[in-house]
Amino acid sequence: MYKSTSLFVIFLSLFVVSEAVFEDQVGKFDWRQQYVGKTLFAHFDSHSQTSKKLFLATDKNIFASFNSRTGDLFWRHVDKAGPEGAIDILLLHGQDALMVVGDGRLLRSWDTNMGGLNWEAVLDTGSFQAACFVAIQDTVKHLAVLKNAAISLHYLTNGHQKWVENLPDRDTVQYQAVYSGGEEEIYVLGVVPNSHLTIIAYSLEDGEIIKQHYSISVTAVLMCVSGIRAVCVCSLDLEVSPGFQPVLVSSQPHPARSPISEFFLQLGPHHHVLLQLNGDGYTIAPLRDFQPAFLVSFATTGEKTVAAVMTPKNETACAINLFSADSGRRLLDTTVIFPLDLNGGKPHKLYVHAFLKKDDSVGYRVLVQTQDHALTFIQQPGTHTDTGTYTQTLERTHRHWNVHTDTGTYTQTLERTHRHWNVHTDTGTYTQTLERTHRHWNVHTDTGTSTFTLSASLLDIMGKSKKISQDLRKKFVVLHKSGSSLGLFGIDSKSGSILWKHYLENVQPNAVFKLIVQRTTAHFPHPPQCTLLIKDKDTGLASLHVFNPIFGRKSHIALPVLPRPILQSLLLPVIDQDYAKVLLLVDDQYKVTAFPSTKNVLQQLQEMASSIFFYLVRSDQGNLSGFRLRKDLSTERIWEVVLPTDVQKIVAVNGKRPNEHVHSQGRVMGDRSVLYKYLNPNLLAVVTESTDTHPERAFVGMFLVDGVTGRIIHEAVQRKARGPVHFVHSENWVVVSSSCCSLATVVVVVVVVEATHHIYLYRNSKYFFLKVGLPSGAILSLPKMFLDPRRPEVVTEHSREENLIPYAPEMPIRTEWFINYNQTVLRVKGIYTAPSGLESTCLVVAYGLDIYQTRVYPSKQFDVLKDDYDYVLISSVLFALFFATMISKRLAQVKLLNRAWR
């Protein structure tokens, strides 16, 4: 029986309207941008002179290979998110890339040519400190890994451990560095804070301690360690900027040889000194003082080692120069200009790849990482005679996304058709902050053209934006947070290009955001207006940033003063005389602030006060309460629901969109009666998770609460289920997905229907094995038909008439339903849809690690010609008809004439 129904389901599913892609549509309406995250380690492939590879390890646990000339991604490997997949170190040796993962959990070796793994080895427990290559007689054969309690040596060929030794006095000494200079010894450096340094030399063969050296030192003294000796830098006349931790930059070109005797010491934010350790090994002499200098880096090619120094040139540019490392002399014709984007953030790190030119002089390429996590690749002009001067920019910004999960009782923010699976983690503020990075290449001859192309695309959009509602082209605003600066980006949905960017400085590190569209492009003389609500998560204090979403410019509007923490914000359908929707902000004393707050608005608010309701959630107290606005703009509490926090906690609350359009009020049943939907616009779906995480006792609860009266319309519990919970609330149905019994994902569908007088509930929970936003990166477009709780177990006449698919416990997942075909979006965080100017078409933006944008046609393209429309056939048929008419006319004439003569 089961077999036959499942066959039937598969058969039926072939005829279900699905949003499948045709092969010729690939790349026509959709684009994907792949990101990797904030770069932690970057290496140029120095294996061969002509190699274009660039290897990055990022904070998103991604190891990626890029084409350094174009910025295209060759491949990337995405490890598990979180500390378990974090990359501790990336070392490059020939074709192999060595990586320590998960705080010293695993050691991996990659074949960088193929993008495959050579081997993976499990390391002993212990927190990772440092690692270095170990060479004997000019060949690198081992890798030494230093952990807080032990040092181990591994073969590079297979990852097997040669020996492991426990470190002495590991309770008091903090071991920090490991070093090998090509001799038969491995040195480990440990620090006892405020006391002394320890240097231990291990034998390469068996891990025996050969020597142990202690150097007594006073506090706050700079020490340089060379081999077994420690040299005191304090003897030099160097002044460290107050409150600055000095940083030492040194270079070991080859693991088989000792490092070069020159090194940089950073004494202040913009102050570097090039120092040299004298041949006797005891004294240090300063070679050159660089002030101001933003960044310094060493690079080696052949026998030559150079130092690249980035110095500020003027307000908008930096200059990078090469200096000979052994003398500190500036090399001629090595200046490269790095244009500073005023919006982009300061340079943060410098990666230099040096190579020998034909005339034996040193050429170099440089990769600059800026504070907004963008990477810019600069090729020195004239290095290739045929290519001329060109600059290539690889921008990889790191972003925070703001997803509008609006919750006001009546109000809603952005136009969107429906939200698929949104993760709600933070119920206190209802916003989600998501991170991702952006990569963007510009290949152009010089920077002047860059600004030109940018303005050209802006003009283009200006033309479009006026009729944006009729167009398939939209714009979306993306928030990206890096450190204390918040980036706002305007992105064109058609091409994915960045139209504008704007950075807000001094944003609290734990701030949460909410983006509100107060005025759309529909009110022409008035510019569209977006408001960004920035709220400190701890204090609750909020600030507003009002801008024009088309150009990103800040609007000069008087902002309300918000001295008190903000609990809730809601956008009312009330508009002021300038067609801006009114934003209400509720503070912790339940006082209401309106923005904009003109007389007109306040008057409208007073009139409407009795019908404005809102709710507050305090997930820490398990408290959900409803409020009403009074005429004097104070509030009164009208209901309260308490869910005991010792049993379950509220994880998400979701209302409906106010602009939701319900197409049919009910559904005709097989017996000709009508099942009316329960369409209460104030219905809130509250999802809770049990505090007990034991798989047998865990549950996910769902409550449907009337937002005005506080009445609990329905409650449902899914046993043996646990988070993360994703849910969608629309019309009269709620779909909640959670993982169950560690087996698969369970989807519970609750549909609320209404009889003539009394409401009764029709609930049916089914075990679908459904994956949406699949871990494989696919975006499944699942027909709603499959989520009908009335799917019968036994097919009857009635159910067949209602077009119900027979129930099957397992959801069929067909790869044809993947709207993003092989353009996978890894670690999907959300899927956002918006209607377009065409009635049949919706725009979909899926984001996670990557951004993917496409168009979908939920009920096929009924208002436009299909894109495979056969113009040839239709025109040939028309012509054929035309000629047939002409010929038949002639024939008829002849016939008539003949008849007349008869």
Added chain:
Amino acid sequence: MWLQVRLSEVCLFLQAMFTLACCFSDMESGPIATSGSVQPNGDRFKIEGRAIVPGVKTQDWISSARVTVEGEEYIGFLRTDGSFVVNDVPSGSYVVEVISPGYKFEAVRVDITSKGKMRARLVNFIKTSEVIRQPYPLQLRSSGPHTYFMKRETWGWTDFLMNPMVMMMVLPLLIIVLLPKVVNTNDPEMRKEMEQSMNMLNPNPELPDVSEFMTKLFSGSKSSSSKAVGGSKYQNITCTQGPPRSFFIRLYNSFLSRGFPSSEIQVCK
């Protein structure tokens, strides 16, 4: 309650199967299942296997593929020869999948006992206790590339001919052509009968039929031009054909010579 009973049954069954499986595995692949998988750090084990895409070189697909255990709980990467190891997995039952955007692989369930004995079986989400054994270390063969795309409808003669509209047009045509050949029209009785039936179909013989009108319409232009040349004979002949026809021709000629009535009105004004 029922579920609990069912579950305990399942557990019992599983255990029974497990002991059985262990016996087998001990005999079959002893070294891998026992000594090979036990890790030095306590009760963490590794899942080993190999993925093959027939006819495709490994370097063409391994860089975009990865091995996931239980969603993204544990992740492994493919070696250059297509084999893989997922390290650091505690005992339990896991669904192991090779995920590649290009090629499809079947998922496999791997059970690891607390002692580190391994067993692989087919994934069945409905009957979780069902055991259809798979080889361990895993041998995952791709069943080919993913089919992401729908096929475009192509135009073919058979599709065209089997179209109901075309059928509706062609069949009556056949009847019209073939029926006169079947029925003997020379038989006077038959002709009389047909005439009668035609009269019944056309209750008002005075009204001109459409087909005739159309023929006149197209021949009209010819007639008008012939008139201009001086074809009075033709005109006369047509006139003798009866009042309704000449009426229509006259009407049509007036249209041609004068243009539309409305334009005439405008000129008058």
